[in-house]
Amino acid sequence: MATLTQVPNVKLLINGELIDSKSTQWRNVINPATQQVLAHVPFTTPDEMQAAVDAAKAAFKTWRKTAIGTRARIFLKYQQLIRENMAELAALLTAEQGKTLADAEGDIFRGLEVVEHAANIGNLQMGEIANNVASGVDTYTLNQPLGVCAGITPFNFPAMIPLWMFPMAIACGNTFILKPSEQDPMVTMRLAELAMQAGVPPGVLNVVHGGEDIVNAICDHPDIKAVSFVGSTRVGTHVYNRATLAGKRAQCMMGAKNHAIVLPDANKEQTLNNLAGAAFGAAGQRCMALSVVILVGEANQWVPDLLDRARSLKINAGAEANTDIGPVISCTAKERVESLIAQGIAEGATLVLDGRAPQVPGYEHGNFVGPTVFTGVKPGMRVYEEEIFGPVLCIMRADTLADAIAIINANPNGNGTALFTQSGAAARTFEEDIDVGQIGINVPIPVPVPLFSFTGSRASKLGDLGPYGKQVIQFYTQTKTITARWFDDSVSAGKVNTTISL
Ligand code: NAD
DSSP states (O other): OOOGGGSOBOOEEETTEEEOOOOSOEEEEEOTTTOOEEEEEEOOOHHHHHHHHHHHHHHHHHHTTSOHHHHHHHHHHHHHHHHHTHHHHHHHHHHHHOOOHHHHHHHHHHHHHHHHHHTTHHHHTOOOEEEEEETTEEEEEEEEEOSEEEEEOOSSOTTHHHHHHHHHHHHTTOEEEEEOOTTSOHHHHHHHHHHHHHTOOTTTEEEOOOSHHHHHHHHHOTTEEEEEEESOHHHHHHHHHHHHHTTOEEEEEOOOOEEEEEOTTSOHHHHHHHHHHHHHGGGGOOTTOEEEEEEEGGGGGGHHHHHHHHHHSOBOOTTSTTOSBOOOSOHHHHHHHHHHHHHHHHTTOEEEEOOSSOOOTTOTTSOOOOOEEEESOOTTSHHHHSOOOSSEEEEEEESSHHHHHHHHHHSSEESEEEEEOSOHHHHHHHHHHOOOSEEEESOSSOOOOTTSOOOOEETTEESSSOSSHHHHHHHTEEEEEEEEEOOOTTSOOOOOOOSSOO
């Protein structure tokens, strides 16, 4: 284990320089499998925050006019660098976040897809033109960058979610201030370094660290034009209110309680494998984790088979081979998950698989919780009402598809959902009637590829436009609409026109 003096400090990135913060407030970045302190991360001071905004504002003057092809080529280079450094990035991510190495590569890869998309920005940012809206008059639009934009990201996807944000914002011609999660900022920092190596100019991407104070400073700063947030509903609602009150654009992707419905005609083997992976994979710390399963009719007999699959999952440190479930992010997170399990028992749900206090040889101090399953879960119980964000699956029952859809639509969250069936008619009813952003039909975690945008309904999202894909081009640009007439000197001037017309 490293001694205190050997532990590195996480740097700030301001105006192209990696600098040591002058902050007096720091926190530890901890390996959740071992409790080893990996780094110290600063709470950025107000002066450092101002320096980051000044750098981004100054860089915007030239970056906004940099040729489309020049901007795009940086992202072509960047995707190549991410690929070349994949193993190192994944190892760093696993060390500070806990997920398995395969999952860490998936986290990076889903972000890499957005970088590839950013390299195609020329097609996406084009305006429109209508020729001859009046005689000799054309109307056309310019989709121009906004200025300094900011992103605030959660701990659970420290590669993918920062990459949802800054590549698209920067490719559109904006400059950016990123505030990663203070729980696992190291892989995000490494990705920022690679972006500089790929040719992102000084000041175009800046990274600051911290928690509540720095987030509030981002929301309030008059020179920041737009804020993208991904995280919990409580914090995201605060960010949305505070940032929009300060006149900014805001998009907040927030918490979840994702339900799957299983109809008795579903392919049993595929469905049970998908459910176990989506409920317990990444230790349940995915915003798209399936944490509630509604079994319809005869599908209720599949519970013992589902438990067999849950029991077969291997709990170990994410860096160890063949691990299925790593630790949760912190001791606090582990205690919270365990207390919600205790509450579920107290409120009358039946604990059919108890994952508390698993034995993990060699990692006795890790924040491990094994797969946990409740049956007989009802609305009103805390295990149902709260996002547990751990490997805990709540099983409910319904008599019909319509009853199951009604349960989901009555839940406040609308992030993701999935239906397992072989019936096209049932699938069509489901997609028509369900009020949820991401819908999977025999697909357990339907995170859209960047040709589309991530979305969300009700308490899972605030703001009209989602991250990445086509929608985020609108979010990160201001449309100007130009109506133009060019006089031909060879044609004699007409008389003065005082009516409102072209
Ligand atoms: P979080 O809300 O605690 O933290 C998110 C960010 O907000 C972090 O950068 C953190 O530093 C900052 N923050 C924390 N407390 C704050 C406060 N009081 N005031 C201002 N800023 C504060 O979320 P988390 O625990 O890091 O991430 C897990 C949550 O994120 C879950 O709810 C999960 O569902 C959600 N999430 C949603 C999506 C989505 O796309 N909808 C994706 C990933 C994660």
